[in-house]
Amino acid sequence: MRPADEQLELLRRGIDAITPEAEFVKKLEHSARTGNPLRVKYGIDPTGIDVHLGHTVPLRKLRQFQDLGHTAVIIIGDYTALVGDPSGRSDHRAGLTKEQVDANARDYLAQVGKIVDLSRAEVRRNGEWFGSWTFLDVLDLTRRMTIGQVSARDDFAQRIRGEKPVYLSECLYPLMQGWDSVEIRADVELGGTEQLFNLLVARDLQQEEGQLPQVAMTMPILVGTDGTQRMGKSLGNYIGVAEPPETQFGKLMSIPDGPMRQYFTLLTDFPLAEVDALLGPGFNPRDAKEVLGKAVVSQYHGTEAAEAAALAFRRRAAGEDPVEIPEAPLGRDQLDADGRIAPPKLLVALKLESSTSNARRVIEQGGVTIGPDRSPVTDPRGPIAVEDGLIVRVGKRKIARVRLA
Amino acid sequence: MRPADEQLELLRRGIDAITPEAEFVKKLEHSARTGNPLRVKYGIDPTGIDVHLGHTVPLRKLRQFQDLGHTAVIIIGDYTALVGDPSGRSDHRAGLTKEQVDANARDYLAQVGKIVDLSRAEVRRNGEWFGSWTFLDVLDLTRRMTIGQVSARDDFAQRIRGEKPVYLSECLYPLMQGWDSVEIRADVELGGTEQLFNLLVARDLQQEEGQLPQVAMTMPILVGTDGTQRMGKSLGNYIGVAEPPETQFGKLMSIPDGPMRQYFTLLTDFPLAEVDALLGPGFNPRDAKEVLGKAVVSQYHGTEAAEAAALAFRRRAAGEDPVEIPEAPLGRDQLDADGRIAPPKLLVALKLESSTSNARRVIEQGGVTIGPDRSPVTDPRGPIAVEDGLIVRVGKRKIARVRLA
Structure with missing residues (x-):
């Protein structure tokens, strides 16, 4: 293992806060000295998530811990997910099955596996422990927190001030999340800044259970x-x-300059x-965004795909046809005796437009070109001669190569 | 069944409020018309209670409902009692076994049976339902109440203002109590005025479960x-x-005049x-307190015992010996040849004092008399002649009749 100070410098990248930092340093030092990896927790409720780059921020940090030799512990909140969103419901148990x-x-997990090395991670479901809890166990847990503590939580305080309801059930979530840390003996828990309250609840519970409290890394x-x-x-x-x-790649090229450093x-x-x-x-x-785009895309699709995406983006930006043009079949029976077809009919047949009226409009607006020399097609009534391999473009994005059949 | 208005007049005696009264009238009318008794709930946690007259106030009301033909349902909060008082505890489950x-x-129940007719009452333990609840069931229940509702409760609001902790576990109690009403389909729940919040929680839960809500009778x-x-x-x-x-009886005679009407x-x-x-x-x-004393004592010990207690009280107040004087054996071998004994030794032998030094003191203070003419015994050293049947008095309360053996 690397020395603690080197690890600390790497791990501090991009974080908001370590609470309390002095304890984290001690944990790192102890780990480096003894070779015992830290247990680093990250939890999520499986409520049907398309993992996006926002989610990857803590997941990448988790991976960084792994690469430094520590243990990633992923908590799947399967038990809490069974309950579902409590807001405004009066029916019984309307959560997921x-x-x-x-x-x-x-x-x-399939998505997370693109960021975290699951073969080296511990994956735990909190139903493992909560599934067998009785009412008394829950009551016992709820003795660990007061209304005052809950009301001090930022988002709850806002809702209370705004006279929006905060349900008692919601107060149980931080306690459940905290108990997860007790069960897996977490040394560090990762989360967004808005998670700080929850991450600190675990500290109290762990201490009451005779464990060293975890450190919150937000x-x-x-x-x-949109940049805002x-x-x-x-x-x-x-x-x-x-x-x-x-x-x-295209989305990354579209961001404003402001968030680039982030x-x-x-x-x-x-x-x-x-x-x-x-x-x-x-x-x-x-140029900077292209560097960024390649760096990000290569993480999820490999360097080659990232380069190809960058190239395609460049070509399109320069008005060039993409390297690979999708082929579209066209029956020869659609052509007249001279091998010609009306332009709106062609666009619909190639599935470039959904109706001849739409096609007619885009042609009249000058959005359609054909052939290597990009001849404009502007008269919807003037039939065009079609040969196998003819390239047809609609606007900047839509393109097809005719394959006569 | 009596007409609803007659019942209402009887049941209104001594209550603080019926919430809401109009619903109660409707329930009584429906019951009188159909002959279906109302289900009247009273709950208590069995945490080791010596039932006193304060507890009998709702219990007597319950009995009154019984006498009018309604059903008394007594909830024993055995499940909640297992948890114990949560305040200031950090150890696990410190409640009762x-x-x-x-x-x-x-x-x-043995004590309650002196007031309520248990042979006609339903006695339910809330462990019957809560005992099999899972964490999810509890979560589901906690979705029914908000922090705002809980904080509005008088005693909680006071503690929150005073920055004293209100534990989340305590917020579960009103929900549990409310759920008891759902389980037994209560029409009316009895409680002290400070219980109004809890009694109204049940109304919401019952309505959510498709039941007519109960009425709170406080x-x-x-x-x-002490009268205060x-x-x-x-x-x-x-x-x-x-x-x-x-x-x-003695305690009832000792109350100030103020609370007599209550x-x-x-x-x-x-x-x-x-x-x-x-x-x-x-x-x-x-005189009024004697009437009150007899009326109360006769409920728990019968008319005869009440009359006897009143008589004993009167005689003692008038300085007369009680009607029945307890006998105390005295061995003839304790007497000298002239049939005499030292006064302190006599008091200890009759178990009127615990030591001869105590006995000597009370004699010197003039607290001891003997015989029908109440001759004072003031000299601890002057032996007294003892005959079978001699009455010995120490202070106002202690008395014995010597039985020579």
């Missing part, structure tokens, strides 16, 4: 591709880990000095 | 024999249901008009 939860957990919230709001699926400003390389810091391993150079004097946003 | 709870419940808190503070064991101002008739109203069936007469012009506190 056991089957849904299991399927979600599998799906989630990570900043990644902004979305938190990345999230519902806001449509996210980049999914499972999205194709071209999509990921993206480099949190989503890549680029030495921060190099990041400074890239974003410093003479900064070229386009 | 199952055996203690069972013993307490038996003991409690009773005033009985003041103790709530009757309670820890304050030493209580009159226990299991205490001997003389003790009960005692008559809540602890006896005296028509309120008669109470008005007793406590009205020409009011004689001594």
